[in-house]
Amino acid sequence: MASPGISGFFAAVIIRLVLGTLVAGALGVDETSGIDWIELILQVAFAAVGVAIVAGAHGRRRVR
Known part of the structure; x- marks a missing residue:
């Protein structure tokens, strides 16, 4: 199952298309x-x- 961030990304693309x-x-x-x-x-x-x-809403996430 896709993570919520990935789902939001695809939803944004589909809506924009x-x-x-x-x-x-x-x-x-x-x-x-x-x-x-x-x-x-x-x-x-x-x-x-x-x-x-x-991408801007999620910002950069640091991995420690």
Whole structure:
């Protein structure tokens, strides 16, 4: 079973990916012919922000 920190990390990424899809839909770029590059870029950008937030919230942990 995953630790709570890992679960929170994946939850943040998934939420941000969905947010990227919603923003792409609001901008009207979610349904294009071929690969939806703008939607993909939005998803990755939101996921990166989510990872940064979770990483910053947990901070660095020292191992003694």
